[in-house]
Amino acid sequence: ALGIKMKDLRHPIPNWVTAGKTVRQLIEELQTFENLDMPVRISLDGGETHQGISLVMKRDNSLCLLVNSEAYYRTEWQAFKGSQSRDA
Template sequence: MADDILSWSTKGKTIRNLIKELESFEDQNLKVELSLDGGVSSVPISLVGKKDGECLLISLKDET
């Protein structure tokens, strides 16, 4: 289990793995946000895109 956590925390997740994890949530209407500081703060995901062969979760929220 610890090896799995280390693996995805450094390598990231695939779209397939992310969808599988999101499907495990009972409430499928939860708002999705993104945190870059371990959950201390978060921003809403505004767009999903693709760049250089990778899926991007994009937030357009002003950081003011």
């Protein structure tokens, strides 16, 4: 996705960065938090920017996805709702 394949990188990325976590591992880590009322945010840039979780879903019976859907609702969905009002 980022252009260069992992095996082509000069300095191999540490395993913890790419290994990922299972549902079980994530539950265990979340349970160590003292304050369970903190909001959870997801980040794809090392924590620099982050978004809330819109929904938790299972895909193809093989992945658990934590999804933010705000971008869609700010763009395509606005156009879709616009077209609906014009039809009414």
